[in-house]
Amino acid sequence: MIYLDNAASTPVHSKVLEEMIPYFEERFGNPSSIHKYGRQASLAIQNAKKRIASLINADYQEVLITSGGTESNNTALLGVARKKNAKHIITSSIEHDAILEPCKQLQREGFEVTYLPVDRHGLVNPADIEKEISHDTCLVTIMFANNEVGTIQPIEEIGKITREKNVLFHTDAVQAVGKIPIDVKNLKVDLLSMSSHKINGPKGVGALYIRKGVEVNPLLLGGGQENGLRSGTENVASVAGFGKACELAEENMGKNIERFRKLGKQLISRVLEEIPLSTLNGHPEKRTLNNVHFTFLGVKGEDLIIKLDENGIAASTGSACSVRIQKESHVLKAMGMSHEQITGSLRLTIGIFNNEKEIDETINVLKKVVRELRAISPYKEKYRF
Amino acid sequence: MIYLDNAASTPVHSKVLEEMIPYFEERFGNPSSIHKYGRQASLAIQNAKKRIASLINADYQEVLITSGGTESNNTALLGVARKKNAKHIITSSIEHDAILEPCKQLQREGFEVTYLPVDRHGLVNPADIEKEISHDTCLVTIMFANNEVGTIQPIEEIGKITREKNVLFHTDAVQAVGKIPIDVKNLKVDLLSMSSHKINGPKGVGALYIRKGVEVNPLLLGGGQENGLRSGTENVASVAGFGKACELAEENMGKNIERFRKLGKQLISRVLEEIPLSTLNGHPEKRTLNNVHFTFLGVKGEDLIIKLDENGIAASTGSACSVRIQKESHVLKAMGMSHEQITGSLRLTIGIFNNEKEIDETINVLKKVVRELRAISPYKEKYRF
Numbered sequence: 001m002i003y004l005d006n007a008a009s010t011p012v013h014s015k016v017l018e019e020m021i022p023y024f025e026e027r028f029g030n031p032s033s034i035h036k037y038g039r040q041a042s043l044a045i046q047n048a049k050k051r052i053a054s055l056i057n058a059d060y061q062e063v064l065i066t067s068g069g070t071e072s073n074n075t076a077l078l079g080v081a082r083k084k085n086a087k088h089i090i091t092s093s094i095e096h097d098a099i100l101e102p103c104k105q106l107q108r109e110g111f112e113v114t115y116l117p118v119d120r121h122g123l124v125n126p127a128d129i130e131k132e133i134s135h136d137t138c139l140v141t142i143m144f145a146n147n148e149v150g151t152i153q154p155i156e157e158i159g160k161i162t163r164e165k166n167v168l169f170h171t172d173a174v175q176a177v178g179k180i181p182i183d184v185k186n187l188k189v190d191l192l193s194m195s196s197h198k199i200n201g202p203k204g205v206g207a208l209y210i211r212k213g214v215e216v217n218p219l220l221l222g223g224g225q226e227n228g229l230r231s232g233t234e235n236v237a238s239v240a241g242f243g244k245a246c247e248l249a250e251e252n253m254g255k256n257i258e259r260f261r262k263l264g265k266q267l268i269s270r271v272l273e274e275i276p277l278s279t280l281n282g283h284p285e286k287r288t289l290n291n292v293h294f295t296f297l298g299v300k301g302e303d304l305i306i307k308l309d310e311n312g313i314a315a316s317t318g319s320a321c322s323v324r325i326q327k328e329s330h331v332l333k334a335m336g337m338s339h340e341q342i343t344g345s346l347r348l349t350i351g352i353f354n355n356e357k358e359i360d361e362t363i364n365v366l367k368k369v370v371r372e373l374r375a376i377s378p379y380k381e382k383y384r385f
Numbered sequence: 386m387i388y389l390d391n392a393a394s395t396p397v398h399s400k401v402l403e404e405m406i407p408y409f410e411e412r413f414g415n416p417s418s419i420h421k422y423g424r425q426a427s428l429a430i431q432n433a434k435k436r437i438a439s440l441i442n443a444d445y446q447e448v449l450i451t452s453g454g455t456e457s458n459n460t461a462l463l464g465v466a467r468k469k470n471a472k473h474i475i476t477s478s479i480e481h482d483a484i485l486e487p488c489k490q491l492q493r494e495g496f497e498v499t500y501l502p503v504d505r506h507g508l509v510n511p512a513d514i515e516k517e518i519s520h521d522t523c524l525v526t527i528m529f530a531n532n533e534v535g536t537i538q539p540i541e542e543i544g545k546i547t548r549e550k551n552v553l554f555h556t557d558a559v560q561a562v563g564k565i566p567i568d569v570k571n572l573k574v575d576l577l578s579m580s581s582h583k584i585n586g587p588k589g590v591g592a593l594y595i596r597k598g599v600e601v602n603p604l605l606l607g608g609g610q611e612n613g614l615r616s617g618t619e620n621v622a623s624v625a626g627f628g629k630a631c632e633l634a635e636e637n638m639g640k641n642i643e644r645f646r647k648l649g650k651q652l653i654s655r656v657l658e659e660i661p662l663s664t665l666n667g668h669p670e671k672r673t674l675n676n677v678h679f680t681f682l683g684v685k686g687e688d689l690i691i692k693l694d695e696n697g698i699a700a701s702t703g704s705a706c707s708v709r710i711q712k713e714s715h716v717l718k719a720m721g722m723s724h725e726q727i728t729g730s731l732r733l734t735i736g737i738f739n740n741e742k743e744i745d746e747t748i749n750v751l752k753k754v755v756r757e758l759r760a761i762s763p764y765k766e767k768y769r770f
Contacts, residue, residue, distance in 0.1 A: 305420060
C-alpha cells in the first residue's frame with residue numbers, strides 16, 4: 001500500500017516509538033507524585049517540552065501540552081476570548097473546523113467574528129486584517145498552512161500588523177510544523193497550535209505555544225496540572241514521543257523539505273502533463289511542499305479515492321479531520337471554485353517515508369483510474385474525453 | 386522499588402502494550418479517512434468501545450472517548466449543565482478536583498451548587514440528596530469510590546432516588562472501575578467517568594458513559610468526531626490499549642479483588658498491630674480493597690513519603706492527581722479529621738502486580754521509618770513515643 005494521506009495522519013517514527021516504550025511498563029509514574037516514579041515522569045515532560053519548544057524557537061515554559069491540535073485550537077480561541085473583555089475576533093473563511101466551530105460557539109456567547117475572504121489561491125490579504133482590527137478586537141487567528149490545498153499565509157506580515165496594533169495573533173500551524181522552519185519570535189506570533197501525529201509522533205497529543213505574558217483561560221479544570229492551564233494527568237509516553245518527533249523534525253527539516261520538493265514536483269509536473277483537464281489547486285509557490293491538490297474534471301473525488309484504495313493507494317479528497325460526511329469543502333468554495341471543480345478534487349500529501357518509485361506508481365495508477373472513471377462519467381460528452 | 390501508589394497511576398499491562406503496538410507504525414490511519422488505513426483505525430475504535438462498554442454493562446454506542454478522567458468529569462458537568470435550563474447541581478464535599486473545579490466554574494456562570502457533607506468515614510447520606518433535589522436540579526454527581534480513602538458511596542441507593550426524581554446522576558468512577566463490579570443499568574447511573582491509566586492502560590485516554598437519550602454539550606469543537614460530542618482525531622493506539630485494559634480488568638476481576646483483599650488485610654492488620662498510635666482512615670468495610678489509608682500520629686506524611694522513597698517504596702499522602710502543592714486534604718477535612726491527623730496520613734494503594742513479599746517488606750520499612758521520624762518529632766513529648 002502506498003500512503004499519500006500524510007496530512008490526515010502519519011506513521012509513528014520508529015525512533016519515536018523507541019522513546020515512548022520505557023514510559024509504559026517501567027517509568028509509568030504520575031508526574032505529580034513526589035516519589036522516584038513521579039520525578040522520572042515529570043522530568044520526561046520537561047525534556048519533551050524543550051524539544052517541542054526548540055522546533056519553533058520558543059521557551060519550554062511557553063509550551064502547553066494538550067490532547068492534540070483540536071484542543072490546542074479550542075484553548076487558544078475559547079481561552080483567550082473568554083479571558084478578554086474585547087468581543088471581536090478576526091479569522092479567515094478557510095480555517096479548519098477546529099477553529100471555525102469554536103468561533104461559532106463564541107458567536108453564540110455574544111462575540112462578533114469576522115471571516116475574511118481569500119483569493120483564488122487561498123491567500124488572505126493582510127491589508128484586510130489591518131482594516132478590520134478595531135479597539136474591540138481581542139484575537140486574530142489565521143492558519144499557517146491550509147490542510148486541504150497547502151497554501152501558506154503571510155504569517156510574518158500578519159504578525160507585524162497585530163503586534164503593532166497590540167492585538168493577539170494565533171496561528172493554527174498543525175500542517176506547517178515540520179514542513180517549514182518556524183520561529184515564533186521572528187513571526188511575532190502570540191499563540192501557535194501544533195499536533196504530534198502530523199509529524200510522525202503519536203496521536204492524542206499536541207501543544208499550544210503561548211507567548212510569555214499572554215493570559216488564557218483553561219478548558220479542562222481539576223488538579224491544576226500545567227500551571228493550572230490544563231488539568232489532568234499528563235500523557236507521559238505520548239508527550240515524550242511528541243518531543244522526539246519534534247527533535248527529529250528539526251534535525252531532518254532540510255532533508256525532508258528536499259524530499260517533499262522533489263517528489264511533489266515529480267507528481268505535479270507529470271500529472272498536469274499526462275492527464276488532460278487536470279489542474280493544481282492552491283497557490284503555485286506559496287504552499288507546503290508535501291501537499292498536492294488536483295482537480296480532474298468529470299470525475300468524482302470520492303470515486304477516485306475508492307478506486308485508488310482498490311489499487312493500493314491511500315489518498316483523500318481534502319480534509320480527513322472531520323467525520324465522513326459528504327459536504328462540499330468550505331475551503332475550495334471560499335477560493336471561488338465551482339461545484340464541478342470541487343467535486344473532482346483529490347489531495348495527495350507526501351510523507352517522510354515516501355519515495356520516487358511510489359510516486360511513479362501513483363502517477364501510473366492515477367492515469368488509469370481517471371481514464372476509467374471518465375469513461376463512465378456523465379460529463380463524457382461535454383469534455384469529449 | 387516497591388510501587389504502592391496505584392491510585393495515582395499504574396504500569397501498563399504487557400498485553401495492553403502488545404495491543405497498542407500495531408497502531409503506531411503500521412495501522413496508523415486517521416479513523417475519518419475513507420481508505421483502508423482509515424477503516425482499520427475506525428474498526429479498532431469500535432472494538433475497543435465494545436470492551437470498555439462490557440466492563441460496565443453499557444452499550445458501545447454509549448461510550449464517549451476522552452483524553453482521561455478529568456475530561457470525562459468536565460464533559461459530564463459542564464456538558465450537562467450548559468445543556469439544561471435547570472440551574473442547580475448537587476455534589477459532595479469529598480469529590481476530586483476534576484469535579485469541584487468545574488462546579489466552581491458553573492457557580493461563576495450562575496449555577497447553584499450544593500456540597501453535601503460526609504460522615505467520619507467519608508460517606509454521603511442518600512437522604513440528604515433526596516432532601517436537596519428541587520425542580521431546578523439538573524444533575525447529581527457523587528463519586529463512586531474516593532481517591533484518597535477509598536470509601537465507596539451508596540451508588541445504587543442514590544441512583545434509585547435520582548431516577549425516581551427524574552434528575553440526571555453522574556458518578557466519577559475513576560477509582561472504582563476494575564476494583565468493583567459495575568453495572569450502570571442496575572445502578573441507574575446516567576453518566577459515569579472512567580480513566581485508562583488507573584487500570585493498567587495507557588495515560589491520556591478515558592471514557593464517559595452517557596446513557597442513551599442523555600444530552601450533553603461538547604467541550605471540544607471541530608471536525609465532529611464522536612458524533613459531534615468530542616472533536617479531534619481519535620487517539621487510536623491508546624483507545625485500543627484502554628479497550629484491552631478493560632477486557633483484562635473484566636476477565637481478572639475476581640482474581641484481582643482476591644489479591645487486593647488479601648494484601649490489604651495483611652497490610653492493615655499488621656500495621657495497626659505493630660505500629661502504635663496508627664489508625665485506618667475511611668470506612669472499615671465500604672472501601673475499595675486496594676486502598677489503605679493510615680494516620681501515624683506525630684509524623685508528617687510528606688516526610689514519610691520521602692523516607693519511604695529513599696527506602697525503595699513509592700507511596701503518597703493522598704491525591705497525586707493534583708500538582709505538588711502542600712495543601713491540606715479537603716477530603717480528610719470534610720471527614721472531620723484534625724489538622725494533626727491529616728498531617729500524619731499516608732496512602733498505600735495496591736496494584737495487580739504487587740505481592741505478599743512486597744507487602745511484608747513495606748511493613749518492615751514502615752515500622753522503621755515511622756520510628757525514626759517519631760524520634761525527632763516535635764510531638765515526641767506529647768505522645769511519649
